[in-house]
Amino acid sequence: MASSSHNPSILLRRILTLKEPTAFVLCLDRLEQSANAIGQEFARNNSDAVVIYVSFETLNKPAYVTHFLEANVHNMSKLASNLITYLPAQRDDRKSIVVLDALNYVPNEHLSTFITSIASVPTVVVGTFHRDMPELRSPALENYPSSLTLLQFIATTIFDCRSLPQQHANAEELESELGCFSIPKGLNDPVFKIVLTHRRKSGRALTYQFRYNSDKGDYQYTQSREEEETAEQENMFEGLTTFNLNTSSRQKQAKEQIELPFLEAQRFNTGGAIVYEFEKDDDYEEEDPYEDPF
Structure with a gap:
């Protein structure tokens, strides 16, 4: 779509x-x-x-x-x-x-x-x-x-x-x-x-x-x-409820900009590996080995 x-x-x-x-x-x-x-x-x-x-x-x-x-x-x-x-x-x-x-x-x-x-x-x-x-x-x-x-x-x-x-x-x-x-x-x-x-x-x-x-x-x-x-x-929900069930253009744009894990297979150097990019906002404890994102 x-x-x-x-x-x-x-x-x-x-x-x-x-x-x-x-x-x-x-x-x-x-x-x-x-x-x-x-x-x-x-x-x-x-x-x-x-x-x-x-x-x-x-x-x-x-x-x-x-x-x-x-x-x-x-x-x-x-x-x-x-x-x-x-x-x-x-x-x-x-x-x-x-x-x-x-x-x-x-x-x-x-x-x-x-x-x-x-x-x-x-x-x-x-x-x-x-x-x-x-x-x-x-x-x-x-x-x-x-x-x-x-x-x-x-x-x-x-x-x-x-x-x-x-x-x-x-x-x-x-x-x-x-x-x-x-x-x-x-x-x-x-x-x-x-x-x-x-x-x-x-x-x-x-x-x-x-x-x-x-x-x-x-x-x-x-x-x-x-x-x-x-x-x-x-537009089918227009006038049926007292609150808005439709998504605004801003909400649609935010949805489209969501980035899922990058498919490394598209670079043709690995076989379908999914790479996780660690960000600063993620809750990560270095002392816990089970939370190693890499």
Whole structure:
């Protein structure tokens, strides 16, 4: 649910211009709508950045790309080592963007290791995952999370690309036609819907919807049905009681600013550890070993 104390358009703009800290951007697409325009939009908003394109299924080098690499899924460690050589040094102020056109080809057991090996502070990884492509699971990894679940967990920002509802009024009929490989007209339109999910440092996720025009690079925030219902519920107590049950804008803003323990896993250097930051207002006795916050 989107928060009224945040400006969704400003947040999207900060993400695209790499001003909002995010190490791994996951782009989800379907047969009806491709996510190729998202990587191009990152390059358009960062003209001075080095763009490395890792191709799993793309044949020709896109025009906005600085370096074009063909991926070898049989040796992911060698691919990561080769990719790192194209990245600017850490002392270099230039930003770098790594575009992965299809993460479906990366084996499940090497997925997290491959992404964490190339993600760093000056580098943003923008990877695309095709939802409609079936995954071949190894029997040895039966109890291991699927590739999509794993990617959604480690991603700090998710772009879910979907076709606009007015283009295809009957969603069930569209899904049925795509399942039979009967491709309707009007798919992969330059104007489509983006469901943006961004995780803050506290681990709290913010979700917004946008109408995006890839030809013009223009995006417009659209309110979801859940947000409209929430706005109606906030006013349902008006005139029913002698006291106020609604929350003020100041109270909502204070609620949004609550910081939970920072998820160290977002820095890609530990496995999901939660770090507690000790403050001076905490009641702590040094002589009591059971109250050691560290």
